[in-house]
Amino acid sequence: MSDLKTSLREIFGFESFREGQEQTIQQLLQGQSSLAIFPTGSGKSLCYQLAALHLPKLTLVVSPLLALIKDQVDFLHSKGIAAASIDSTQGFEAQRQTIDGIRRGEIKILMVSVERFKNERFRSFIESIELSLLVVDEAHCISEWGHNFRPDYLKLPAYQKELNIPMVLLLTATATRKVKEDMCKKFAIAQNHMVQTGFYRSNLDLAVVPTSQSHKLARLLESVQGNSGAGIVYVTLQHTANEVGQYLREQGINAVSYHAGLPTEARLRIQDQFMQSEDQTVVATIAFGMGVDKANIRYVIHYDLPKSIENYSQEIGRAGRDGQASKCITLANLDGLNTVENFVYGDTPELTGIEKVIQIIQAETHGDQWEMQINTLSSSSNIRQLPLKTLLVHLEMQGVIQAKFSYYADLRYKFLVNEADILARFQGERKSFLQAVFQTGSKKRIWCEPNFKQLKQAYGAERGRAVTALEYLHENAWINLESKKITDVYQVNVARASEAHLASDLSEYFLSKEKSEIQRIANLVKFFEGEACLSKALAQHFDDAQVTSNCGHCSVCRGEIAKLRYSQKVSSPSLEDLKEFLPQLQQK
Template sequence: MTNLHSSLKDTFGFDQFRPGQEQTIRQLLSAESSLAIFPTGSGKSLCYQLAALHLPHLTLVVSPLLALMKDQLVFLAKKGISAASIDSTLTAEQSKAVMSDVRSGKIKILMVSVERFKNERFRHFIQSIPVSMLVVDEAHCISEWGHNFRPDYLKLPAYREALNIPLVLLLTATATRAVKKDMAQKFGITESHIVQTGFYRSNLDLSVVSVSTSDKNAQLLETIHQQSSGIESSGLQSSQRPGSGIVYVTLQHSAEQVAEFLRHNQINAMAYHAGFVSEKRQQIQSDFMAGKVQVIVATIAFGMGIDKADIRFVIHYDLPKSIENYSQEVGRAGRDGAPSNCITLANLDGLNTVENFVYGDTPELAGIEYVLNNIKAECQSSPPQSSQSQNSQQNVQWELQLLSLSNASNIRQLPMKTLLVQLELLGVLQPLYAYFADFKYKFVKSKEEIMAMFTGERQAFVAAIFAHTSFKKVWGEPDFEALFRSYACERSRVVVALEYLQEKHCVLVETKRITEVFSVNTDALSEPDLAEKLHQYFVDKEQKEIKRIAALVRFFELDKCLSHHLSLYFDDTQSPPLCGHCSVCKGQVATLEYSQQHRWPDDGLLTTAIRALAQHLNEKAGLLMSDISEDLYCRFLAGISVPLFTKYKVRQLQGFGSCEHVRYADIRQKVQDLLV
């Protein structure tokens, strides 16, 4: 067996493995696919990094966040391991260089997002590369039972099969028993190859502090001063360096307001959220990692993959989205093993905001019906075609551009992806391939030089591509349909040929507007209750998420050890029943309350707002009042944005968000009363 301890020391500079690492790596090197569930900061990434050095071919890593990829690449570069990513930040020239290095075997680890598999250029490329191992980071995204379910992850088992990848490693920090079982089953991982280390971390003090919204800023300031001063209640020895901290909030504008408040009170703090441009986010993160910023006030956009050892405190200014989110976020504290504090400033004021994220992602029945009718209409208007298909059968096909359909159906893009996956699982759709609606190239070398590179049929094929390209000045667009008729070739061969010419510095290729092509089972599409069945799926999913939020509130109000019950939630029964250092063990049981009872706006004002919305949508979109659903009125009053509101600038109307402090179920009852 490979001397793993030598590799660990020589390459990574570590004297010994952390719990679970060696077992996972030895399983992989014995050709056994594995699932590793380690707490945040426990060295999951080392499992694939070290294993990749001893595998013969490429290790392909699927990661959900660009920032996480970049951090990993910086770490690997420092260790002398050749790794790269193919992502949206690369220029065409940079992507080409990465692909060339992968093809030559120079690169051992390639990192991509799951969405990269939709890219026909990438798929044709990766199919030509021998891959030893597929690694799925944040693998709980695969499971519909998980908290961060991402529909595209459901396709990874099929991608693995299509690419004939022999080995899989799934990595996550948070998996309940149901999620663990679901992940393993999807990739055929046996129970004996699931490696789960203890969830409990003795250096983290979990505390829940009941506080009203009006007192929250003062409490936050006092809490941060306690962390920085090293007084006894902070859990730190007075001689210790204060270290850094993260303050988590729900909304982007809250991040900026709280950061400004802290700076005003001489705390070195910066806001961080997804609304900032990429360069600004990267600079803020870099400053935090370097110790130039002490406190980051962030939405959940910040933190995944952050490997900073001296984060001494994590404060939840607002309620997290779930117990899973909470565990990941507090897990960023104390990675150096030193005592660290995780404090939640808790009340129920933000409960409706967290819930509204869930309600906003539930498509209306009318939106689902629109999608199904769109598929039917396109199937009826288009005869079966096999020339573009990668399937030999004659199939009725449907083409999708996600953004356009999302706007037209008034379904957000994430639930639209979930809807498409459900249609696949019900046998209505089968993904065939994806292509770019805009596919163009320009010459770097002359046609004559390029033609001279080939002979026989290959030369004739390249000549056919050039002959069936429409040039506008410099750039040309291949006429795929004309090519199919005259040369009887598949689109994939044209794409591969142009990619090859780009690799040889003969042409430069540009692509835009990804279009997915599906085969449609018209019988399954015609099932009379299909729309209702799909809508019920989303309603059930919505209620599951609402229950998850209720479980979070119950957790914060526990009168038994928080650390122990957090471990039990993630199927770890080995933690001590009394940690001795959480707020409950210290005798401080929290009760979450509303800071104040918000009054409803006057019924007359709500009726005026509803009528204004109806009139606006009639003028802008031609919708009759009968076309506007109860849910659309509710979302308007709750301040939940949907594509229709963005398209027709509904947020500017008076009354939008006028009930944002009220829970959605109560808004629904009010709307029903007003519409009678």
């Protein structure tokens, strides 16, 4: 215990633990997988950061956003902790330095996105490394009953077993009882190793303000002017972020617009400016926030309705992390509901699309193997990529297909040192093998492409060994290895794929999920229009029984019961809004 307290004080600068942190860390140091459910801004990350310093091997952290990974790595570096990430934005040299540091045991924490596990080069590397802990941030993404289900997260329990990682730590701020039970079951976490702190935050004033569309800008300006300090205004669409940001600037407000349509450099610049500012207002889509750990955000305003109660809880949780009084205001009407509901319907594959996927699997299976590229399959079946990935996961769960491995359809390399000099570094069979790799491939002017079929015929070696060898040469800066067009390889149960009721069963699942998502929207409206204390109702939604009395500082407690209305006649969303809103649904 004294070692933990010393690390907490000397490295992180805290004199004491927040609620739940010490219990979670102690469980990990005793070898017990854990689930930690703390409100946004309550110190979830410290649980793995401090534990990692006292664990013998590497801690591998899976995080959903590059911005969040960057923020966490920068924070750890500021504390003198050896942490790194591997992601698609990095160049050859940066990744090589990270890999070398991990092999030498100098790096304690590695952060990656879940998609990184599909990279055969990364899998080849990480399988050779001893790991102490797998951390899954935003772990509610693993549950189909959560508000932000991501199919790739379903593979994480299998990855934990394949990589022989002894423990897992799941972190989330938003989990209903059903989601908690689902997460614990998937990772075999005992109920007594689930640590949940209260959701109630006494410094947040929650207000729902019924506002017609024509009065929104004026009411927003009034709200911003009535609150000093830095703040976030959340909107649904990118063009709304631009228009509202411009309006506020014209009124003399230090405001900037932020959304996924901006160049990466611009988004990073805005984020850095906001972290340093005392009075800036960021008008943003949900693309903004998860990578921002700013303590003194004085207000969060929802210009448009959030997507769900879970999203609302996450977004208002970014206010007042310093414990000081902060405002959370929702300018509410029903105008945007039709658009949100239409995107739920658009995420539900039609029966004909599901049948098309099954037909493609049957037609393209050779022996018992099927190879698939997601872009091509999405176009052929007319199913968007996110629901298509969900469909493939359910085909796995029903025993129709089984994911075997992923590879890049296109691999190429160029020599950074002379080929003969590379071969001179090896002897015997290893040298003969590398010669075969080089000789069976095709050589262009600069780049060379390995030919795995010819290699197997000439030398009897499998693709995996060749990729591992090329990766080793890449790590040592003797070649530069590039890869693209990821291809997923599945083993197919042909008999199961031929069952007549398969497509209809899957269609029923998606229709039930659609119904659940529509109900989630209805629950959001019911929450905002409710007569119960907003703070208490929010806690109860997340299975928190600690809040037993009204808060006294929300609009309901002030006697301001909201009744939401449409500002105008309901119409279908425009084609422009549809095109713009689709990427927003993928941001989290």
